[in-house]
Amino acid sequence: MEQKKKFTEQFRNPNGGYHIPTWLIVLTFICGGWPIGVCLIVARACEEKGPAKEKKPGSRKKINTQNIWLVLGTVLxxxxxxxxxxxxxYLVWCMNNNSGxxxxxxxxxxxxxxxxxxxxxxxxxxxxRSASKKRRRIVAVVGDADHISIDEVAAALPASHxxxxxxLQRCIDFGMFGEKAYLDMRSDCLVVRGEAPISKKAKAEQEAAQAAARAAAENLDEYERILKELRDLNDLIPGEEMSAKISRLEDLTGKIFKIAKEQPKKLGSMRKFMDYYLPTSLKLLRGYAELDAQGVEGTNIGDSKRKIEDTMDMMVTxxxxxxxxxxxxxxIDISADIAAMQNLMRADGLVENEFLEEIQSVE
Known part of the structure; x- marks a missing residue:
């Protein structure tokens, strides 16, 4: 790496501009490439030989190879x-004379x-030159921002991601954003200074966690509303038998909701219960309360109330x-733990096989 740096320094003037060493021109003439040698002489004549300019911190003046290629190409x-x-x-003349x-x-x-x-x-x-213009345009797009997404720069150019x-990496290599600039592919952005913004993955996880928290809060409110409605229906519906069954439903529902609050991962196993069975049960109890409030025991009202009363046992079950x-x-976990402990106790000779067989037969 150090040798490479020393070699490339031969092609720089003290002011940071390009420099064509004498040995390269001599070598070109020796190898027979006199036109290129002449081009190199012309390019050397175009060198900026003024005093070295003071560099700004984090900046680096690059060799202007655009002019070298332009001069060489024009001369050739x-x-x-x-x-x-x-x-x-001359070729036509030789072909006519069939010689040379x-x-x-x-x-x-x-x-x-x-x-x-x-x-x-x-x-x-x-x-x-075109690439240099694009880099200057990128610098203008970035401006004084501490960081900017690659997609935002791509849309401004426009160019593919x-x-x-x-x-952007070429701009960083040229020192156009300072020594501390880098591409952070986690957040998919250019960081000029300071820390990189939160990555897309982390942002998605954060949004998912916030959504889960909101859902949990909504569920909590929904749980309280359902339990309150069960208590209100119990107060509206007379009769000890029906009241006892509604109280049992309320007690079971409260226990189910408590587990759902403490272990949200179990919400999946109660989705059908929440989406159908519980709402249908509440609908039937609301209907029963409405029928009972009529104060009439006609055929339709009486039959409907008896059907709901008969269904209550099935609902409780x-x-x-x-x-x-x-x-x-x-x-499942308890059964697995017991089986593992039994096998270990049998292997260590801590209990008799007959005793374990008796326990398993009881299970």
Missing amino acids: IIFSAVGLPDSIQ ISYALEDLIRDSIWLVCGIGMLFISLGM RKTAKM AFEKQLDKMFLSES
Whole structure:
């Protein structure tokens, strides 16, 4: 890493601008690439040789390679444009005289290569200028923000998320946002200074927790409302037998709600109970209270009340089974613990097999 830094420093002037070392120009001429050597001489003549400018903290002046590629490309195109017509004319003459064709082809190929290389260098310069403009636009979009999402920058450019992330990383590499800037992929944003914002995943988890808390609060209010309605219906409906059954329903419902409050994960097992059985039971009791309030024991009223009274036993039994169902996982855990303890006691010889078999037969 240190050697690479020393090598790249040869291509910088003290003021931070680009510098073409002499040994590179000499080597180019020795290898026969005199057009490139001339281009390098011209590029060296364009170097900024003024005094070093004071750098701002966190900034880094980069070598302006755009001008190098532009100068090199222009010079190569000029050289090839001057020599290419003569090479073509010479090739035609050789072909007419049937001699020296191979030499003419070499000249033509060489000049064509210089032309292609020159055009390629111009395209490279144009591409670098375009990228530089995009980076300046990104800096303008970010402004003085401490952090900004990649999607927001992508929408302003416009560009794809992936391409924007690459351009932001290039801006960071060029030191355009300071030394402490970085891309935080957890929150999918550019952090210029300070801490990264909360990540999308953490935000989603936080929102889910808040939604669960709101749902729990709503359920709590709903539980209290249902229990109050059961007590009010019990007060409205006379008769000791019906009152006892309603009181039993209220007691069972209260126990079911208590478990749901303490263990919200069991809400799934009581969803049908909450969505159908309990509302239907309340509807029947409301109907019974309304019928009883008429003060008339006609055929329709009397038959309807008796049907509801007969259904109350079934409702109580269903509520009892719902409460028992909510302890299914505990029952499974207890059975598993007992079986494990019995096997361990048998393996350690702490009890006789006959004793364990008797316990299991009782179970």
